[in-house]
Amino acid sequence: MEAFFGLLFVSPYIIHFVVLQAGTILYSLFLSFFDSDMLTKMNFIGLDNYRYLFENEPLFGQTLKVTAVYSFVSVPVATILSLAIAVLLNQNIKFQGIFRTMYYLPAVVSGVAVALVWIWVLNPDYGLSGVVFDLLGVQSPRWFWSEGWALPGLILISLWGTGTNMLLYLAGLQAVPTQLMEAARIDGAGAARVFFSITVPLLTPTILFNVILNIIGSFQVFTSAYVITSGGPNNATLTMVLLIYQKAFQNFHFGYASSIAWVLFIIILFFSMVVFRSSGRWVYYESGAPR
Amino acid sequence: MSTMVTRKQFLHTAAGLIGASVLAACGGGASTASPAAGAAPASTPKPATNGTTASSSGATPTRAPMAAQGKGKVDLTWEVSQGDAWMKASVATLPALLDKVPAIGKVTVEPTPGDWENKLVASMVAGTAPDVFDMWGDIIPPFVERGQVVDVQPLVNRDYKAADLQDFYDWQWRDFVLPWLNNIRFGMPRYVNMMFTWYRKDMFDKAGVKYPSLDWSHVDYADAANKLTVKDSSGKVTTFGLAYPAWSWDRYWYKPTIWGGHTVDPNDNTKAAFDSEQSLAAFEWSRKLMWDDKAMLPPLEIQNQSFLLHFPTGIMAMAEDGIYPFEMDDQIQGKFEWAYMHVPKGPTGVRKVLGTTDGTAIWKGTKAQDEAWELQKWVAGPDYQLAIVQATGRVPVRHSVLAKWLDIAVKTRPNLKNANLNVALEAMQMGYPGAREFYKDNNAAQEIIVPALQKVFVTGGAPVTYMKQIATQVTNAEKNGAR
Numbered sequence: 039m040e041a042f043f044g045l046l047f048v049s050p051y052i053i054h055f056v057v058l059q060a061g062t063i064l065y066s067l068f069l070s071f072f073d074s075d076m077l078t079k080m081n082f083i084g085l086d087n088y089r090y091l092f093e094n095e096p097l098f099g100q101t102l103k104v105t106a107v108y109s110f111v112s113v114p115v116a117t118i119l120s121l122a123i124a125v126l127l128n129q130n131i132k133f134q135g136i137f138r139t140m141y142y143l144p145a146v147v148s149g150v151a152v153a154l155v156w157i158w159v160l161n162p163d164y165g166l167s168g169v170v171f172d173l174l175g176v177q178s179p180r181w182f183w184s185e186g187w188a189l190p191g192l193i194l195i196s197l198w199g200t201g202t203n204m205l206l207y208l209a210g211l212q213a214v215p216t217q218l219m220e221a222a223r224i225d226g227a228g229a230a231r232v233f234f235s236i237t238v239p240l241l242t243p244t245i246l247f248n249v250i251l252n253i254i255g256s257f258q259v260f261t262s263a264y265v266i267t268s269g270g271p272n273n274a275t276l277t278m279v280l281l282i283y284q285k286a287f288q289n290f291h292f293g294y295a296s297s298i299a300w301v302l303f304i305i306i307l308f309f310s311m312v313v314f315r316s317s318g319r320w321v322y323y324e325s326g327a328p329r
Numbered sequence: 330m331s332t333m334v335t336r337k338q339f340l341h342t343a344a345g346l347i348g349a350s351v352l353a354a355c356g357g358g359a360s361t362a363s364p365a366a367g368a369a370p371a372s373t374p375k376p377a378t379n380g381t382t383a384s385s386s387g388a389t390p391t392r393a394p395m396a397a398q399g400k401g402k403v404d405l406t407w408e409v410s411q412g413d414a415w416m417k418a419s420v421a422t423l424p425a426l427l428d429k430v431p432a433i434g435k436v437t438v439e440p441t442p443g444d445w446e447n448k449l450v451a452s453m454v455a456g457t458a459p460d461v462f463d464m465w466g467d468i469i470p471p472f473v474e475r476g477q478v479v480d481v482q483p484l485v486n487r488d489y490k491a492a493d494l495q496d497f498y499d500w501q502w503r504d505f506v507l508p509w510l511n512n513i514r515f516g517m518p519r520y521v522n523m524m525f526t527w528y529r530k531d532m533f534d535k536a537g538v539k540y541p542s543l544d545w546s547h548v549d550y551a552d553a554a555n556k557l558t559v560k561d562s563s564g565k566v567t568t569f570g571l572a573y574p575a576w577s578w579d580r581y582w583y584k585p586t587i588w589g590g591h592t593v594d595p596n597d598n599t600k601a602a603f604d605s606e607q608s609l610a611a612f613e614w615s616r617k618l619m620w621d622d623k624a625m626l627p628p629l630e631i632q633n634q635s636f637l638l639h640f641p642t643g644i645m646a647m648a649e650d651g652i653y654p655f656e657m658d659d660q661i662q663g664k665f666e667w668a669y670m671h672v673p674k675g676p677t678g679v680r681k682v683l684g685t686t687d688g689t690a691i692w693k694g695t696k697a698q699d700e701a702w703e704l705q706k707w708v709a710g711p712d713y714q715l716a717i718v719q720a721t722g723r724v725p726v727r728h729s730v731l732a733k734w735l736d737i738a739v740k741t742r743p744n745l746k747n748a749n750l751n752v753a754l755e756a757m758q759m760g761y762p763g764a765r766e767f768y769k770d771n772n773a774a775q776e777i778i779v780p781a782l783q784k785v786f787v788t789g790g791a792p793v794t795y796m797k798q799i800a801t802q803v804t805n806a807e808k809n810g811a812r
Contacts, residue, residue: 076454077475090812096802097776157632183629185788271783272790285812287447289772290471294812 070296077290087297098298100273101281105302107189108277109256109309112196116252117245120200124207125233138208145201149261156195157182157266182267185274192262192275203248210244211237242321250310257306278302392440395420399427401434403697405704407689408449410441410463411721418720419713426707433700453477453694460695461704466504466686466764467579469515470771473507479691482506482514484702496727497709498757504686504764509598516690517709518726520717522651523762524580524682525752526550526673527636530666532557532568532646541647541670547587550673551618557646558624569626572636573649575615576628576786578779580649582765583682584611587675593766599807601774604800611675612785612793620789628787641665651685652753655722658742668749671756684762724753731757773811774803 070088073081091098127138144152159166162178171178179187214237222232238245260279263269269276269284278298286295392413397420409416416438423436439459442448446468452458453472464472472478485494494502501521506514526541533540536557541550554570561567574580582592582603590607594600602608618625631639636648641661649672661667674680689708691701707713714725718734722742725731731754739746756762768774781799784791 075475076450077477087812095812161629161632163630180629180788183627183788185784185790270780271787272780284776287450289776289812290450290475291812 066296066299069293070300072293073291074293075290076292083293087294088301090294091297091301097273097276097281101276101278104189104274104276105257105259105278108193108196108259109253112193112256113249113252115193116197116200116203117249119197120203120248121207121241121245123200123204124211125237127204127208128211138205141204142201144199145205147199150265152195152199153262153265156191156198156262160191160194182275183271185272188267188271188274192259192266195262195266196256196259203252206244206248207241210241214240239322240324242317243323246313246317246321249313253309253313254306257302257309278305392416394437394439396435396437397423397427398435399424399431399433401427401430401432401700403432403700404435404437405433405461405697405700406437406439406459407704408439408441408445408459408462410445414720415717415723416440418716419708422707422713422716425712426704429707430700430703433703436704453692456694458692458694460697460701461689461691463519464516464688464690466507466515467771469690470507470510470767472690473510473513473515477693478513478515479693479695479698479701480511480513480515481517481691481702481705482512485514485517488702488706496711496729498726498728498760500684500760500763501686501726504684505688507767509767509769516688517705518686519688519708520685520723521726521762522653522683522685522687522724523753523756524583524649524672524684525652525669525756526647526649526671527640527657527667527669528647529640529643530668532643536646540668541673543671545670545673547614547673547675551614551622551624554618554624554647555622558622566623568643569630569645570624571618571647571649572626572631572639572645573615574628574636575612575619575625576779576782578775578782579765580683581778581782584615584675586681586766587611587677587679588614589675589677589679591766593768595766598767598769599804601768601800601803601807604797607677609793609796612796616785616789616793619786627789640667652724653722654738654745654748654750655742657748658722658744661744663744666747668747669752670749671752680759680761682762683765684756686764728757768803769807770811773806776811777803777806 071082071084073079073083073086123141127134127141131137158164160181162168162171162180162183165178167181168178179190181187181191218236218240219232222236227235258279259277260283263275263277263280264283267275269280279302282295282298282302285291285298395416407419409419420438423438427433427436441463449458449462449472458477464478469478497518498521501518505516505518506512528541530540533553538553538556541553550571557568557570558566559568575584585592585603585605585608588607588611590605590609590611591602592608594602603612615625619627626645630644636645636650637653637656637660639645640648640657641664652669657667671680672682689705691698691705695701709726711727711730714727714730715733717723718725718730718737719741722738725734735750735754738750777799781791781796785793785795
């Protein structure tokens, strides 16, 4: 009876997972082998969507480049930045709670709202960007109005929302045993040595977790690119998910869009696996060998 | 080689797949959801862009539906892509329709949600689309192509007399038919928008420039834009002489037309034609004014927001945009004198601007086509049109109501007395507004052309000759079939 009620109580999630998640995921894989607009046609074409994507899609290379640059710049920078902020906020300073709240706040603001605010912040004429660059005596970049600066603009926005990473690092920092740091200091280690030889190794499981999540999230960047630039100017911020969206909902090629989604999945899987595989060399687990 | 799968086969396969996933999940080892498999979020609102849609919807996703209750049994849903005033006026007129058509029980008027085009597609797939929805020629073709829209031509033939049809504007009535899609008439007119030049008389007076007139040319237009442009001591432009969204998909095409060129080959809708000398000269007129003369407003200056919002700020002396008399009066509030004028003729002596086909369409999957048609006729009818004129000041779709529109607009808003609203009546008599030239696959062309227009006009990063290679790309995509 207990088992029955146990199953009953978890059944909402199981149903949700099976029907709304696993079911739709499998359906999109199924759909990727069809020429389908979801309304009038469902023609089986085997791997032709994948062939077209690699051989004929003029935007594939561009979206791959944009997404890769976004990920390979934003993930390392976000990791370093959020760790640095966490270290600062882990100090015994006045108004610590207020600072922590302030740094975390952007993480709970809607992506659309954040995007709209940043459009103004990065306006080279009237925004904060213009003011800052004026003070420096340099002309502000044109950000979203320039092919060269639009993507850096989106990366900058992504860094503003590192509050979640920061919070996890903060939790990790507070779990670092103080006796280890004290022992190191007694042995003559300076602050930098303590940080790099004690704190960072003990934080590596948290770093691994954050990096994996950031890789997944950054390859799926959509909201900021959609709201701010719609992929422009001249496709300078056309990410892979934006391409999926365009192909499905604007061009009615749902089967083709599904195939792009699965290629993106493979790419994310690949980089996640690379990080996982390498983790044996750099992630330290107190309880023993890396898992 | 492609193989057709029947609906039944498809459902069996899908059920099998779902069943397999149920077993997999229950058998343990269920993995977390794939991050990549889901489509992009569909609820994000589109960015506010200027001139990207002909129908300037003021709808927001938060507004609640409104309903009119009748005594019949058939309920209808109508999705309206306009602001609150329009929706309220629509609901207020519906009791008269319900009296006239007793079979209708309730008409729910729903505001279009954010990202509504995509949600409409999803609701059609799900079988829950509204019976009647607002639509216009630029975005209807994919829906027509996929059999989602009722061809109303047979219904028109059945219910309208020739004299009734003469009350609609010839050009707008013509453009509701899509010749390359079996001459389907996709809907009935709901309202009309046309491009005019708005100008600030105070700025013209200050610059000593003669007000625009009917015989203005594009040479005069550019000359005035240059004279009206004001720079501060540092050389920064504080007032641009003209604002025209040359980068916009729904506005870029008519300048090449009046220069004697085309955007689509008139004899072959799979061939791009904007690489001709005439078309390139038309693009160059805008590019030079924007990037060399710095007399035409680049979108950065107003964050791609509407000209309407920024016209009163003084950032522009003239703007080429639609006709929104009440909205303009709300914005300007009599603080300065302004007026409308016809957009000048091109070098060929031809005058042409975007004239919209804003209308309503009936979803093919509706269970109440007859009642939906009655609603559609009502919207295109004189009573509804008059109510909308009174509530919103927008230009009606019938000659008989247009005659009253001018009086109503000026009486309701005395500030509009000197705004030269006559241009709308004159434009209808001259008949120069109209719909764009369509490609066979308009979406595929748009995907290539819009980024190119951005490169030339938004970033200023390319000469207009760049459009030559873009024309080749468009033709290739149209002929080979792009996905």
